[in-house]
Amino acid sequence: xxxxxxxxxxxxxxxxxxxxxxxxxxxxxxxxxxxxxxxxxxxxxxxxxxxxxxxxxxxxxxxxxxxxxxxxxxxxxxxxxxxxxxxxxxxxxxxxxxxxxxxxxxxxxxxxxxxxxxxxxxxxxxxxxxxxxxxxxxxxxxxxxxxxxxxxxxxxxxxxxxxxxxxxxxxxxxxxxxxxxxxxxxxxxxxxxxxxxxxxxxxxxxxxxxxxxxxxxxxxxxxxxxxxxxxxxxxxxxxxxxxxxxxxxxxxxxxxxxxxxxxx
Numbered sequence: 595x596x597x598x599x600x601x602x603x604x605x606x607x608x609x610x611x612x613x614x615x616x617x618x619x620x621x622x623x624x625x626x627x628x629x630x631x632x633x634x635x636x637x638x639x640x641x642x643x644x645x646x647x648x649x650x651x652x653x654x655x656x657x658x659x660x661x662x663x664x665x666x667x668x669x670x671x672x673x674x675x676x677x678x679x680x681x682x683x684x685x686x687x688x689x690x691x692x693x694x695x696x697x698x699x700x701x702x703x704x705x706x707x708x709x710x711x712x713x714x715x716x717x718x719x720x721x722x723x724x725x726x727x728x729x730x731x732x733x734x735x736x737x738x739x740x741x742x743x744x745x746x747x748x749x750x751x752x753x754x755x756x757x758x759x760x761x762x763x764x765x766x767x768x769x770x771x772x773x774x775x776x777x778x779x780x781x782x783x784x785x786x787x788x789x790x791x792x793x794x795x796x797x798x799x800x801x802x803x804x805x806x807x808x809x810x811x812x813x814x815x816x817x818x819x820x821x822x823x824x825x826x827x828x829x830x831x832x833x834x835x836x837x838x839x840x841x842x843x844x845x846x847x848x849x850x851x852x853x854x855x856x857x858x
Contacts, residue, residue: 605693605702613676613706622672627718633664634722635729638739642730645738654740657727658749661719662816665756672714673707673761674777677768677849696853700769700846707765708758715757719750752816756838760785760808763842769849784841785809811837 613619638660680686693699723746730739760781767784768777785808792804804810805828814827814834827834 601693601695602698602702602705605698606705608689608692609676609702609706613710616679618675618679619672622675623714625671626714627721630661630664630718631722631725634661634726637663638726638730642738654738656745656749657730657739657741658719658723658746660726661722661753662749662818664722665715665719665753665812665816673711673764674768674774674781676703676707677765678772678774678777681772682774697850700765700850700853703765704762704846708762711761712754712758715754716750718757719753723750749816755835756812756815759838759842763808763845766842766845766847766849770845770852772852806837808838808841811835811841 638657641655641660677686680689689699690696693702723741727739727741731737763784764777764781767780768774771777771780789804789807789809792800792807795801810827811834814829815831815838816834817831818827
């Protein structure tokens with residue numbers, strides 16, 4: 595093991611210890627699970643109710659389908675706090691003194707946040723899927739929900755990947771912006787506000803841009819053929835993943851540039 599790898603490993607170990615030494619980590623993870631469950635149950639209930647009211651009912655849908663639709667609401671709080679709390683408390687100075695190479699600092703944080711949030715995404719998705727199936731499989735909701743193992747497993751892996759990528763993207767934004775309020779605003783605009791506003795303009799160039807932003811890239815990655823406005827997605831899962839990766843890399847690059855150029 596060379597010197598750089600050993601130093602990166604030490605930085606990762608330090609970030610791992612910091613992550614699990616504060617109560618906010620547990621609260622953020624618990625909140626993500628609770629928000630995922632509530633959002634998925636609400637979305638799944640709306641779908642089942644619409645099917646129940648429709649003449650002739652409808653086909654059964656996987657219990658993980660509403661979970662996919664709920665992913666945009668639950669994933670970036672922990673990643674935001676990983677960096678912005680250090681700026682707020684001033685502990686970022688100690689972090690940079692212990693690991694002077696700025697790129698190594700942000701890489702270590704990403705190597706901790708990414709896997710943790712992947713696991714959190716899979717876990718919260720599994721819990722939400724189980725709750726959706728348990729509630730909506732009852733005759734009261736028409737029994738339109740199904741639990742196909744292969745499809746559910748793929749959906750949960752997709753949720754985990756999306757959680758990980760958006761969390762690392764949030765880490766990059768937080769490193770550049772440095773404040774919790776600013777990071778929350780920027781990430782929300784990237785994930786929800788800006789793509790929907792661009793889509794609503796109806797201008798072809800703006801619509802094309804919006805379709806390449808994280809919200810619609812996630813829909814494509816998860817296998818959706820609908821762009822939320824009734825129109826088709828112009829690309830498939832592979833390109834959707836590529837766009838999510840591109841946004842994540844761009845955010846991390848921005849965070850790295852700011853971290854190198856500005857003192858703590």
